[in-house]
Amino acid sequence: DTAVSQTPKYLVTQMGNDKSIKCEQNLGHDTMYWYKQDSKKFLKIMFSYNNKELIINETVPNRFSPKSPDKAHLNLHINSLELGDSAVYFCASSQDRARPGEKLFFGSGTQLSVL
Amino acid sequence: AQSVTQPDIHITVSEGASLELRCNYSYGATPYLFWYVQSPGQGLQLLLKYFSGDTLVQGIKGFEAEFKRSQSSFNLRKPSVHWSDAAEYFCAVAPPVSGAGSYQLTFGKGTKLSVIP
Numbered sequence: 262d263t264a265v266s267q268t269p270k271y272l273v274t275q276m277g278n279d280k281s282i283k284c285e286q287n288l289g290h291d292t293m294y295w296y297k298q299d300s301k302k303f304l305k306i307m308f309s310y311n312n313k314e315l316i317i318n319e320t321v322p323n324r325f326s327p328k329s330p331d332k333a334h335l336n337l338h339i340n341s342l343e344l345g346d347s348a349v350y351f352c353a354s355s356q357d358r359a360r361p362g363e364k365l366f367f368g369s370g371t372q373l374s375v376l
Numbered sequence: 377a378q379s380v381t382q383p384d385i386h387i388t389v390s391e392g393a394s395l396e397l398r399c400n401y402s403y404g405a406t407p408y409l410f411w412y413v414q415s416p417g418q419g420l421q422l423l424l425k426y427f428s429g430d431t432l433v434q435g436i437k438g439f440e441a442e443f444k445r446s447q448s449s450f451n452l453r454k455p456s457v458h459w460s461d462a463a464e465y466f467c468a469v470a471p472p473v474s475g476a477g478s479y480q481l482t483f484g485k486g487t488k489l490s491v492i493p
Contacts, residue, residue: 353420
């Protein structure tokens with residue numbers, strides 16, 4: 262059973278398009294995250310949700326909008342895609358936000374290529 | 377701001393040889409420290425973490441890491457590398473206090489490990 266699953270694994274699209282990446286966790290966790298791994302391999306947090314509530318919103322263009330229909334899902338919608346959005350996006354989840362160092366479970370990543 | 381440095385971009389070792397991956401951090405206080413492994417096409421998997429206490433931390437798959445406060449380092453080691461250890465390894469830090477009731481990881485750039493049979 263996959264703990265954190267995100268779809269699609271690969272996404273190729275043209276500039277200006279709108280796309281979504283879906284993430285689901287079946288661990289019963291309360292907190293979910295989106296990370297972006299850029300071409301230099303830095304992993305940077307973008308958003309974090311706890312029980313469907315946004316708790317971390319880093320400096321990310323407002324073209325990126327997370328949506329959490331329930332605590333098991335955190336989708337990432339990107340409007341007007343730009344070349345610089347090309348990266349691997351990782352979804353993650355953890356049991357609790359209030360315990361620093363809580364174990365994170367990551368999805369396998371979505372490689373987004375913007376042409 | 378906190379930062380994590382992994383000085384080695386790519387390391388190649390022979391199977392059965394020992395391994396040490398370096399990680400240095402910059403932070404005002406001692407952060408929580410982590411090592412993650414990312415195999416091709418797989419998600420990140422937590423190898424081990426350090427919060428406090430014993431500075432030598434044991435993890436999964438035979439890995440261990442040692443926290444050295446004086447050097448601001450948290451190097452990952454394994455006495456004998458297996459071919460299946462070939463992957464990318466990420467060091468990460470998190471603030472020791474979650475002031476906003478949440479925490480976030482800051483990752484290094486990663487070290488790619490290749491294993492020669």
